[in-house]
Amino acid sequence: MNNFVNxxxxxxxxxxxxxxxxxxxxxxxxxxxxxxxxxxxxxxxxTAGAFAGTVIAYFTGNPWLGFLCGGLAGxxxxxxxxxxxxxxxxxxxxxxxxxxxxxxxxxxxxxxVMFNSTDTIPLTQAQxxxxxxxxxxxxxxxxxxxxxxxxxxxxxTYLVFIAAVLVxxxxxxxxxxxxxxACGEHPQACETLGIxxxxxxxxxxxxxxxxxxxxxxxxxxxxxxxxxxISIVGQGFIAIAAxxxxxxxxxxxxxxxxxxxxxxxxxxVLGGSSGIDMQLISMIxxxxxxxxxxxxxxxxxxxxxxxxxxxxxx
Amino acid sequence: MTKKKNFLDVIxxxxxxxxxxxxxxGFLVGAIFLIAMGLSVGEAYGRLLSSVTxxxxxxxxVVYAIPYIVVGLSVAFSFKTGVFNIGAEGQYVVGSMxxxxxxxxxxxxxxxxxxxxxxxxxxxxxxxxxxxxxxLKTKWGINEVLSMIMFNWIAFYLSNFxxxxxxxxxxxxxxxTKNIAANASTLFSKDFIxxxxxxxxxxxxxxVAMAVTVLVxxxxxxxxxGYELKAVGYNKFAAEYGGIHVNRSxxxxxxxxxxxxxxxxxxxxxxxxxxxxxxxxQEGYGFAGIVVxxxxxxxxxxxxxxxxxxxxxxxxxxxxxxxxxxxxxxxVIVGTVVFFIAISVIFENLKRLKSRSRRKAEAPKPKKxxxxxxxxx
Numbered sequence: 001m002n003n004f005v006n007x008x009x010x011x012x013x014x015x016x017x018x019x020x021x022x023x024x025x026x027x028x029x030x031x032x033x034x035x036x037x038x039x040x041x042x043x044x045x046x047t048a049g050a051f052a053g054t055v056i057a058y059f060t061g062n063p064w065l066g067f068l069c070g071g072l073a074g075x076x077x078x079x080x081x082x083x084x085x086x087x088x089x090x091x092x093x094x095x096x097x098x099x100x101x102x103x104x105x106x107x108x109x110x111x112x113v114m115f116n117s118t119d120t121i122p123l124t125q126a127q128x129x130x131x132x133x134x135x136x137x138x139x140x141x142x143x144x145x146x147x148x149x150x151x152x153x154x155x156x157t158y159l160v161f162i163a164a165v166l167v168x169x170x171x172x173x174x175x176x177x178x179x180x181x182a183c184g185e186h187p188q189a190c191e192t193l194g195i196x197x198x199x200x201x202x203x204x205x206x207x208x209x210x211x212x213x214x215x216x217x218x219x220x221x222x223x224x225x226x227x228x229x230i231s232i233v234g235q236g237f238i239a240i241a242a243x244x245x246x247x248x249x250x251x252x253x254x255x256x257x258x259x260x261x262x263x264x265x266x267x268x269v270l271g272g273s274s275g276i277d278m279q280l281i282s283m284i285x286x287x288x289x290x291x292x293x294x295x296x297x298x299x300x301x302x303x304x305x306x307x308x309x310x311x312x313x314x
Numbered sequence: 315m316t317k318k319k320n321f322l323d324v325i326x327x328x329x330x331x332x333x334x335x336x337x338x339x340g341f342l343v344g345a346i347f348l349i350a351m352g353l354s355v356g357e358a359y360g361r362l363l364s365s366v367t368x369x370x371x372x373x374x375x376v377v378y379a380i381p382y383i384v385v386g387l388s389v390a391f392s393f394k395t396g397v398f399n400i401g402a403e404g405q406y407v408v409g410s411m412x413x414x415x416x417x418x419x420x421x422x423x424x425x426x427x428x429x430x431x432x433x434x435x436x437x438x439x440x441x442x443x444x445x446x447x448x449x450l451k452t453k454w455g456i457n458e459v460l461s462m463i464m465f466n467w468i469a470f471y472l473s474n475f476x477x478x479x480x481x482x483x484x485x486x487x488x489x490x491t492k493n494i495a496a497n498a499s500t501l502f503s504k505d506f507i508x509x510x511x512x513x514x515x516x517x518x519x520x521x522v523a524m525a526v527t528v529l530v531x532x533x534x535x536x537x538x539x540g541y542e543l544k545a546v547g548y549n550k551f552a553a554e555y556g557g558i559h560v561n562r563s564x565x566x567x568x569x570x571x572x573x574x575x576x577x578x579x580x581x582x583x584x585x586x587x588x589x590x591x592x593x594x595x596q597e598g599y600g601f602a603g604i605v606v607x608x609x610x611x612x613x614x615x616x617x618x619x620x621x622x623x624x625x626x627x628x629x630x631x632x633x634x635x636x637x638x639x640x641x642x643x644x645x646v647i648v649g650t651v652v653f654f655i656a657i658s659v660i661f662e663n664l665k666r667l668k669s670r671s672r673r674k675a676e677a678p679k680p681k682k683x684x685x686x687x688x689x690x691x
Contacts, residue, residue: 009622035630040400052317060315080653084653084656085656088657088659088660089603089659089660090656090657090659090660091482091656091659093398094608094652094656095656095657096649096657097601097604097605097608097652097656098649098653098655098656099649099653100601100649101605101645101648101649101650101652102644102645102646102650102653104642105642105643105644105645105646105648105649106347106642106646108642109347109351109640109642109643109645109646110322112640112642113316113351113640118642119503203340217514230595233595233596234463234467234596236464236563237463240459240460240463241459241460241463241464243462244457244459244460269647272475277475279472279474279475279478280471282471282474283467283468283471283472285569286464286465286467286468287468288454288473289460289464289465290450290461290464293450293454293456293460294454294456299454299455299456302457309659
């Protein structure tokens, strides 16, 4: 029993830990996709954020400043994507592909120049994002140990869940959110009502980059303490998948990320104890996602104007 | 109209010029980064050029380009039919692994039989990977981008799992499969390579890539199948109205696209690779295929040239660190090229707006109400 509770605690911890960067990026992806811009460049924006966050934290010693700069670096690439897709009407998939090459390319190149290696120097404890609840729980009891296990996460994890609620509120309870969603459904109608579609979309893509950047930064500033070329390998795409999974709604994306995180957490626990091949266990999150989609979720309704460049009629 | 074309018209009409301009701008941005990092532009680009302009270097470029071309064709084919094959990576991986298993398990077969068998199994494996995604899409409406991303990773771990099986795993300490059977190799003979001074992995896969290029062009441009697939790509609903089975077309397109990516995997393995390592991160051939298809404008022959170009950049880029320049510079250059290709549509949009405003100016003004009254009376 004790053992089980312990394992459960670890699984829950890992679920939260794995979903954190995905959720940042997925919330970002929501902003962009719902406003009508396909953003496949999330991955590149995450890498940019991971690099900028780690480097700034390393040089200033302030993890929160680093975290913020990670977001800003992501937003910078978001702005690049926005200029191409929103202002110039470029194909959104092609521009996103370009971002996915530019983000890692520039980040790793700068790492090479600054540190003479593709890896940055590991952050010290003080330069990392702090843990909030270490030592709050009494680990002598079973329950205390369970809570200690679950809440061994870094502050960025709790922050992202607050962010998720905030994004949900913005999307569904504010005028801005209504306009945002309308831009993705019928931009022409928005324009006739006096909403500046171009400005809205530009802003949303930048926000999307900012959140993706935060997601990237919290990969390299928490569990892993340095930026490496393999820090961001596919998390951005998984985040996009979570958004499609969640039918382009922030709360749906949250469930997608948690499901994915949970399966990854299962992997950690199963990998140690069972005799199943590690490679097969690693497959679980992806297989489960597909199965859940087929059985429970089904068709995802894409915002009508998603992917279509909006060219203002004269 | 006999109006002389102005400069902007010429630029805006020619895709080829867009690509060339984009490549030029890519190198320009690369140069800016080099200067900002305090490195010599001449030295970097000089090394890039000199490493691919000799026979040995060029043979490396060709060898590098083989999988890029074939996977690029796979992605281009899917683009033509309106599906974005982001799953080429997974199809490439399963194809490569299928060919590897075939060559190891049936190594005793005569060379031509074994090679054809390897190609076939790779293509079937890739096609199956594509069809699964297509089936999820047509049967349950699962977004193909999502399932492709998932299946890329499933392929990744499946390949690692198979590479660890006792029958396949390398006997030594290497974290890889056994070497493929000598009979399955597409390498030129040692004597031939030495006499010409080619690179040690020079192989005839490039001829397969050429044949596939022509074949893909033929399917897209000259067959009913290609016509139907393109029709679905342009407008699904119009195609359906015209009597084309949309779902079947999507499945066919994904199967062919998958088979091509799988073949790319086989060609890489049987020529340059020789065995498959246990992956620690994705190989990136699928992603490269997307880039190559974009630079080649999804035109099969364009893709062929783009594949060689990409191969040259990748091979030349791997030599850059010899002069103290980060290899990643290549990704920045290619990323910039793709970025400018993406925004080159601005020319077309500009033109459309211009012609629209011209039409508006030339159109007769609607008559005013009182004028109409007068006509009546």
